[in-house]
Amino acid sequence: MSVRLKLTEIFLSIQGEADAVGWPTVFVRLTGCPLRCQYCDTAYAFHGGEWFTLEQVLERVASYGARHVCVTGGEPLAQKACIPLLTALCDAGYRVSIETSGAIDVSPVDPRVTRVVDMKTPDSGEEARNRTDNLALLRADEQVKFVICSRGDFEWARDFVRREALPDRCTVLFSPSYQQVEGRDLAQWIIDERLPVRFQVQLHKYLWGDTPGR
Numbered sequence: 001m002s003v004r005l006k007l008t009e010i011f012l013s014i015q016g017e018a019d020a021v022g023w024p025t026v027f028v029r030l031t032g033c034p035l036r037c038q039y040c041d042t043a044y045a046f047h048g049g050e051w052f053t054l055e056q057v058l059e060r061v062a063s064y065g066a067r068h069v070c071v072t073g074g075e076p077l078a079q080k081a082c083i084p085l086l087t088a089l090c091d092a093g094y095r096v097s098i099e100t101s102g103a104i105d106v107s108p109v110d111p112r113v114t115r116v117v118d119m120k121t122p123d124s125g126e127e128a129r130n131r132t133d134n135l136a137l138l139r140a141d142e143q144v145k146f147v148i149c150s151r152g153d154f155e156w157a158r159d160f161v162r163r164e165a166l167p168d169r170c171t172v173l174f175s176p177s178y179q180q181v182e183g184r185d186l187a188q189w190i191i192d193e194r195l196p197v198r199f200q201v202q203l204h205k206y207l208w209g210d211t212p213g214r
Contacts, residue, residue: 003054005081006031008045008074010057011213012064016204018116018143018173020097025068026061030082033074035101037124039149039177044212045074054081054088061089072099077106086110102144103129107137116143116173122156123149123177138170145173149180154189161197172197178205 008029015025029042031049052060061069069089076082077100089096090112097114100106103126106115117134120126124147138144144166146157157174166172174197176186187199 003081003084004051005054005057005079005085006049007052007057008049009213010060012066014204014207015068015070016202017175017200018097018145019114019171020068020070020095021200021203023068024066025070026064026066028057028061028069028071030071030073030076030079032078033101034078035075035103035126035129037120037126039124039147039180041178041210042074054085057085058088058092067095069094070097070099075101075104077104083108086113101129102134103131105131106134114142116145118145118147119160121146121149121153123153135164135166135169140170143171143173145175147175147177148186149177154186158193158195161195167196173200174198175200175202178202178210
């Protein structure tokens with residue numbers, strides 16, 4: 001039986017986050033997510049979607065002519081077929097990344113894929129879903145991301161980063177939750193604490209706003 005995946009959308013945009021920021025990137029957004037973070041900007045991907053065969057996904061991705069591909073969601077790893085999709089994209093020669101909530105085991109992901117793994121802060125409402133075992137699996141070229149919703153979130157993330165010595169393992173990203181924390185405030189907190197983390201904003205939202213398919 002052919003591998004099938006339920007997708008919300010496939011589109012070409014500019015990568016707005018993580019180490020591939022700024023690159024033209026094809027986004028493959030899988031449908032469904034077991035988490036309900038209060039700041040989620042892709043709730044439209046929780047339900048619905050259309051079924052694609054693996055071959056159809058690869059054909060659509062190829063039509064955009066980009067080198068970078070990001071598999072995202074929802075929570076892409078909630079679909080078992082995500083794993084063969086990632087491998088097929090790598091086999092096709094793309095620079096592949098996956099954005100995942102951190103609530104699902106990332107060990108089955110093809111080692112050629114760059115994993116960007118969230119750690120959920122208390123204000124996300126999903127802190128209890130963090131799978132901290134994932135952290136030990138990350139390589140130096142991979143990233144763990146904290147979306148900061150408040151000063152309390154920042155302090156929690158700061159202590160987590162120090163306790164787990166995360167900068168010794170991989171790149172640590174701190175991102176202000178859109179319209180909840182001012183970017184300049186988060187940047188100043190990082191500076192004041194001398195934290196060895198990388199500040200980022202969601203570049204695509206500054207370019208196009210909070211718009212699906214961007």
